[in-house]
Amino acid sequence: MSDTFIYAIEVFINGLMAGVLYALVALGFVLIYKASGIFNYAQGVMALFAAMTLVGIMEGQVPFSHLINATFGTSIHHFGWHVPAVLAIIFTMGVMILLAWAVNHFIMRHLVNQEPIILFMATIGLAYFMEGFGDLMWGADIKKLDIGLPQGLNTWIDDTTYQAFGYGFFIDNLDIVAAIVAALLVTVLVIFSQYTKQGRAMRAVADDHQAALSVGVSLNFIWVMVWSVAGFVALVAGIMWGAKSGVQFSLSLIALKALPVLMLGGFTSIPGAIVGGLIIGVGEKLFEFFVGPMLGGATENWFAYVLALIFLVFRPQGLFGEKIIERV
Amino acid sequence: MNALSPEGYVTADGRKIGGQLMEMKNITLRFGGVKAITDISFDIREGEIRAIIGPNGAGKSSMLNVISGFYVPQEGEVWFRGARRPQMKPYEVAQQGIARTFQNIALFEGMSVLDNVMTGRLNNMNANIFSQAIWKGRAEREEVLNREVVEKVIDFLEIQSIRKTPVARLPYGLKKRVELARALAAEPKLLLLDEPMAGMNVEEKEDMSRFILDVNDEFGTTIALIEHDMGVVMDLSDRVVVMDYGKKIGDGTPDEVRNNQDVIDAYLGVSHD
Numbered sequence: 001m002s003d004t005f006i007y008a009i010e011v012f013i014n015g016l017m018a019g020v021l022y023a024l025v026a027l028g029f030v031l032i033y034k035a036s037g038i039f040n041y042a043q044g045v046m047a048l049f050a051a052m053t054l055v056g057i058m059e060g061q062v063p064f065s066h067l068i069n070a071t072f073g074t075s076i077h078h079f080g081w082h083v084p085a086v087l088a089i090i091f092t093m094g095v096m097i098l099l100a101w102a103v104n105h106f107i108m109r110h111l112v113n114q115e116p117i118i119l120f121m122a123t124i125g126l127a128y129f130m131e132g133f134g135d136l137m138w139g140a141d142i143k144k145l146d147i148g149l150p151q152g153l154n155t156w157i158d159d160t161t162y163q164a165f166g167y168g169f170f171i172d173n174l175d176i177v178a179a180i181v182a183a184l185l186v187t188v189l190v191i192f193s194q195y196t197k198q199g200r201a202m203r204a205v206a207d208d209h210q211a212a213l214s215v216g217v218s219l220n221f222i223w224v225m226v227w228s229v230a231g232f233v234a235l236v237a238g239i240m241w242g243a244k245s246g247v248q249f250s251l252s253l254i255a256l257k258a259l260p261v262l263m264l265g266g267f268t269s270i271p272g273a274i275v276g277g278l279i280i281g282v283g284e285k286l287f288e289f290f291v292g293p294m295l296g297g298a299t300e301n302w303f304a305y306v307l308a309l310i311f312l313v314f315r316p317q318g319l320f321g322e323k324i325i326e327r328v
Numbered sequence: 329m330n331a332l333s334p335e336g337y338v339t340a341d342g343r344k345i346g347g348q349l350m351e352m353k354n355i356t357l358r359f360g361g362v363k364a365i366t367d368i369s370f371d372i373r374e375g376e377i378r379a380i381i382g383p384n385g386a387g388k389s390s391m392l393n394v395i396s397g398f399y400v401p402q403e404g405e406v407w408f409r410g411a412r413r414p415q416m417k418p419y420e421v422a423q424q425g426i427a428r429t430f431q432n433i434a435l436f437e438g439m440s441v442l443d444n445v446m447t448g449r450l451n452n453m454n455a456n457i458f459s460q461a462i463w464k465g466r467a468e469r470e471e472v473l474n475r476e477v478v479e480k481v482i483d484f485l486e487i488q489s490i491r492k493t494p495v496a497r498l499p500y501g502l503k504k505r506v507e508l509a510r511a512l513a514a515e516p517k518l519l520l521l522d523e524p525m526a527g528m529n530v531e532e533k534e535d536m537s538r539f540i541l542d543v544n545d546e547f548g549t550t551i552a553l554i555e556h557d558m559g560v561v562m563d564l565s566d567r568v569v570v571m572d573y574g575k576k577i578g579d580g581t582p583d584e585v586r587n588n589q590d591v592i593d594a595y596l597g598v599s600h601d
Contacts, residue, residue, distance in 0.1 A: 212436075214511075215422055
């Protein structure tokens with residue numbers, strides 16, 4: 001086997017792993033879009049906020065310490081304890097549920113029946129608010145997120161491939177964990193939306209508000225639930241990305257990487273978000289590997305968007321999106 | 329109009345009608361400066377088929393929306409099963425046992441007929457979420473019971489052949505029937521039908537009339553309906569409320585209403601020949 005082919009396989013696998021991480025972010029968008037027709041621009045910031053909160057709780061940071069110190073002239077920063085990762089994740093989920101309630105109570109509830117563009121703009125506002133709020137609460141410094149996930153080279157794969165091809169593949173353990181977590185997450189979400197009462201109610205609300213009300217579904221409850229689920233997905237994405245590249249502002253920009261994934265997979269499809277993420281991940285890595293050198297490299301910055309653009313021309317609803325057929 | 333005894337009455341075709349299930353007392357509904365409903369009172373009796381009729385814009389649909397909680401009247405009281413109903417959200421009204429259909433069909437277009445009808449059972453699912461997720465224990469027992477009710481309704485309305493079809497693909501008449509099925513699946517104490525026969529051809533209207541009568545007969549469901557087709561209304565209903573410009577101008581059996589001069593002037597008096 002030629003060397004190029006073997007390298008390409010490695011690139012392919014790494015592309016799949018990167019794709020899983022894109023898909024994790026895209027999932028959050030799909031959930032909210034499916035259930036409420038809102039394109040939630042704040043999804044990326046939610047992931048950042050979740051990761052910051054998780055680190056803050058684990059480290060025993062005092063929330064709003066800058067504000068408190070500036071107001072009262074004190075100098076407190078830490079409670080002086082460390083919370084175990086599992087417990088901290090549960091607490092963070094509690095914060096995300098609280099956030100979901102607040103988003104519905106203070107924003108979305110008042111915008112019922114508004115145009116989608118208005119709702120979209122509200123989420124832009126929300127994104128900037130949360131960005132500032134997160135900084136105020138936990139400080140703007142770059143944090144390290146370590147909840148004990150395995151990281152670094154997977155030696156088993158390295159050894160096995162070295163024996164087989166004479167070349168050891170470099171696959172990061174964290175990426176493997178991310179793939180497993182993503183698979184679990186999707187399974188849980190599918191079971192939730194297909195088999196439980198709350199899931200049925202969620203699909204009902206997504207389809208028709210009036211009809212949902214008439215069969216006894218509380219819209220407010222469902223919306224809080226949807227935002228909570230999106231908060232949960234943001235937390236998972238935040239943990240994975242945070243562990244990979246640290247908890248910092250640029251984490252919120254991963255939302256932009258989710259856009260081409262959504263265009264490819266369709267805004268309304270959970271499997272679409274996964275497949276779209278994988279295609280983008282693999283596509284940009286392989287393109288960089290084969291074509292990149294001819295174009296001077298750094299193709300990863302734009303490849304996903306161009307691919308999405310080409311898709312938009314030929315299949316506007318995405319690979320798995322619902323085709324919009326309207327009677328005339 | 330004759331005074332009705334509180335215990336109920338017997339209809340011309342010999343069906344026994346019970347006491348008051350719902351009573352509307354002096355309902356007034358305004359939208360800004362526009363009065364949609366002005367001081368209207370009437371009752372709905374247990375086991376009855378009650379119609380609300382009137383020309384376009386008379387406030388019939390508004391009345392139905394007040395009953396189902398979609399609109400909140402500025403004045404007046406709503407009494408249900410012997411108790412005054414506090415101000416409620418539509419979903420709470422639904423949980424109380426009032427199901428409805430809509431004038432412009434409100435179905436879950438993306439779901440199959442079966443799933444649509446199953447949503448009518450949402451309030452009869454009480455197992456915890458984990459039990460539901462694995463479909464074991466209480467969730468399994470509930471699901472079986474709920475399925476039984478739903479299958480009975482599907483059977484009853486003769487929509488077995490389309491049970492797996494996505495609703496979006498169905499023709500209008502069948503959609504109306506699916507909407508009725510979803511409302512029935514909730515086993516409501518009161519069923520509200522907003523123009524169940526609007527836009528149907530004669531054959532579909534006959535089918536729908538038969539279903540409405542059968543539902544009332546078989547399940548003993550109390551039904552309140554709005555309908556434009558006078559022939560249908562007079563055939564179906566036990567008592568009729570007539571509205572015009574938001575006011576009540578007649579109330580009684582179809583015969584009484586037919587001979588009421590106000591009603592003739594406002595509505596029936598229009599010559600169609």
